[in-house]
Amino acid sequence: MMNSFNKRxxxxxxxxxxxxxxxxxxxxxxxxxxxxxxxxxxxxxxKESIQLKRYEFKTKGPYAPAPTIVLEYPVYTGPQxxxxxxxxxxxxxxxxxxxxxxxxxxKIIAEGAIPFDSARAEVIYHGKGLLEVLWTITATxxxxxxxRINVIADLEKGITHGPESMFEYDYKMASFVHARxxxxxxxxxxxLYQKHPDVKETLTNMGIPLPYGPDxxxxxxxxxxxxxxxxxxxxPQSYASIEPEPMRVxxxxxxxxxxxxxxxxxxxxxxx
Numbered sequence: 001m002m003n004s005f006n007k008r009x010x011x012x013x014x015x016x017x018x019x020x021x022x023x024x025x026x027x028x029x030x031x032x033x034x035x036x037x038x039x040x041x042x043x044x045x046x047k048e049s050i051q052l053k054r055y056e057f058k059t060k061g062p063y064a065p066a067p068t069i070v071l072e073y074p075v076y077t078g079p080q081x082x083x084x085x086x087x088x089x090x091x092x093x094x095x096x097x098x099x100x101x102x103x104x105x106x107k108i109i110a111e112g113a114i115p116f117d118s119a120r121a122e123v124i125y126h127g128k129g130l131l132e133v134l135w136t137i138t139a140t141x142x143x144x145x146x147x148r149i150n151v152i153a154d155l156e157k158g159i160t161h162g163p164e165s166m167f168e169y170d171y172k173m174a175s176f177v178h179a180r181x182x183x184x185x186x187x188x189x190x191x192l193y194q195k196h197p198d199v200k201e202t203l204t205n206m207g208i209p210l211p212y213g214p215d216x217x218x219x220x221x222x223x224x225x226x227x228x229x230x231x232x233x234x235x236p237q238s239y240a241s242i243e244p245e246p247m248r249v250x251x252x253x254x255x256x257x258x259x260x261x262x263x264x265x266x267x268x269x270x271x272x
Contacts, residue, residue, distance in 0.1 A: 049078040050123055055102055057109040065117050065140040069109055071102060073121040076131060078155065087158025092133045092151050094119070096160070114140075121151075125222040128268040129155050132222050145240050148232070150219050154265070161265055163217035168261035170214035176259065177229045178212035180249045185209055185231065188244050196242055203239065210234055219246075224269070226252035 055071040076088050095101050098115065105115060117138045125132035135149040152161045167173040189209050193200040212231050219230040228248050235243040253270045260266050
């Protein structure tokens with residue numbers, strides 16, 4: 001195959017012609033553009049700028065739920081300056097969620113405190129100058145419970161963003177989402193009451209299921225094509241063992257645009 005290629009290139013014989021060198025230059029630029037495009041596409045994932053930190057703290061006392069407490073979270077190592085990187089990692093790390101650094105948590109756990117059973121965070125979106133981290137925290141009190149905390153950090157300013165940075169009127173956006181999830185929400189609740197008829201009256205009197213509201217917007221998950229809105233059932237802690245898993249509904253940017261305002265961070269996703 002190589003010989004036939006050489007015959008076509010050097011078909012005039014003698015030294016390579018000007019057209020031959022032009023052909024080689026063109027191929028080099030073409031391949032370089034392809035490889036360069038691949039590198040750029042890979043770099044947009046941001047995986048190379050995220051490191052994972054994990055701690056296992058030994059617990060003390062006879063009432064500790066487990067011999068160790070696990071803390072696991074991402075650390076951003078992007079191209080920003082040292083001061084800005086410090087701000088970003090402060091808001092996405094344990095200091096932003098618990099108000100204490102890993103070192104401070106280690107100290108109070110060594111003294112016998114049990115702030116949580118486990119706390120793990122993962123990056124669920126990285127793009128458009130934003131980094132979204134989801135924390136899942138389990139804790140044991142009168143009942144064992146699990147909670148989720150979403151943190152959206154601005155990589156240009158080192159601050160966090162919530163619904164106020166996205167939607168003109170939170171309650172209108174929440175009502176729009178509720179209309180989308182209501183049929184499936186009612187289906188899930190009906191299935192629950194079929195399995196546990198004894199709890200129907202109590203939970204109904206408590207107003208369960210609660211509608212999707214403005215506070216639920218803090219749990220949304222960004223994506224390049226739209227937003228996944230997450231609904232948690234918010235059962236009383238004494239009924240947490242039968243609480244259904246959170247629901248998710250995806251809404252594309254075209255349907256979200258009417259709820260945005262000029263200058264909001266979501267314009268980054270719809271700007272052409």
